[in-house]
Amino acid sequence: MLIISATATLFIVIATALPLLKHTHWLVRGMDFPRLQIASIAMGVLIVEFIFLDLQRPITGLLIATTALCFFWQLWWILPYTLIWPKEVKATNALDPNSQLSVITANVLKTNRNSDALIDIVAAYKPDILVTLESDTWWQNRLKVLEADMPYSVKCPLDNLYGMHVYSRLPFSEEKISYLVEKDIPSIHLALELRTGDKVRMHFVHPAPPSPTENAESTERDAELITIARSIAETAQAVIVTGDLNDVAWSATTRLFRKISGLLDPRVGRGMFNTFHAAYPFLRWPLDHIFHSSHFTVKNIQRLPSMGSDHFPLFTLLVFNPAVEGSQKGLTANHVDHAQAKTVSEEKGARKQDVPTPNK
Incomplete structure (x- = not known):
């Protein structure tokens, strides 16, 4: 389970870090798209790590911290497009x-x-x-x-x-x-x-x-x-x-x-x-x-x-x-x-x- 968790965390880190390169290659820019999906996967991996890994081991703490950091970074980009964010454009019920x-x-x-x-x-x-x-x-x-x-x-x-x-x-x-x-x-x-x-x-x-x-x-x-x-x-x-x-x-x-x-x-x-x-x-x-x-x-x-x-x-x-x-x-x-x-x-x-x- 530790190997599986570490592999999943590595994937999440790579997917999260690629857009930071500012490179215009399609593979890099393509990682801008699935931020919601990457955040969802990161949340799932966090749950698995908390349930199945030994929380007393330093490697577990490192994996959890790394996955959590990626999760919150992805969340930062997509939160404005959720109902909890202030509306940028005012609503209206104008009938004219x-x-x-x-x-x-x-x-x-x-x-x-x-x-x-x-x-x-x-x-x-x-x-x-x-x-x-x-x-x-x-x-x-x-x-x-x-x-x-x-x-x-x-x-x-x-x-x-x-x-x-x-x-x-x-x-x-x-x-x-x-x-x-x-x-x-x-x-x-x-x-x-x-x-x-x-x-x-x-x-x-x-x-x-x-x-x-x-x-x-x-x-x-x-x-x-x-x-x-x-x-x-x-x-x-x-x-x-x-x-x-x-x-x-x-x-x-x-x-x-x-x-x-x-x-x-x-x-x-x-x-x-x-x-x-x-x-x-x-x-x-x-x-x-x-x-x-x-x-x-x-x-x-x-x-x-x-x-x-x-x-x-x-x-x-x-x-x-x-x-x-x-x-x-x-x-x-x-x-x-x-x-x-x-x-x-x-x-x-x-x-x-x-x-x-x-x-x-």
């Missing part, structure tokens, strides 16, 4: 429909052919905005039925798992499809007009992940996200960023994105809303995100039922309320963060000036 904006973010999985499930979800929740990721020409043709109720759209069908479509009940302008870092990885940018007449700058993103089958390192993903954040930092207008970031909410990159952009995360204090992987309950983490400026409060955020994809859709109902802007604060950046963000962008030749700035 003109000030509300609802968004469904859905990675459909290109090979998934259950389009009726997504169409039924849209019919049930009636979002103002639907953004689909991994949508190709087949999906574009199947979702054409949505255009009767959502007549405004931007379409970028691709066969490389990075197609993207935006459907809207509300009018928008200055729409643009950009390839900020990689020539085959698009993002969509537009100025949405709310029912109140106010304009919202929206960015829809789906950067490629660091993985053995995609990019060997996270530099491309990080550069796209951070470059958009640097552009957003220069505006005082209402902003929303949503999509499949191929990164978890608690990673160092996502935290840097929030610091630089100044955007808020409505999940903080409400839950993780793990959207991937739909088929494996124990291997789930939040890959699909929505961030917004402090012009908004949140009325509802929820993970929607499965639609046959490896992702669950994410539904968010925001309320435009500029009066609360000064009372909502997220993470703040210091000079080190700004220097790091500039380095991340420049490493891939990405410029914040290349990010479309609708309604600037």
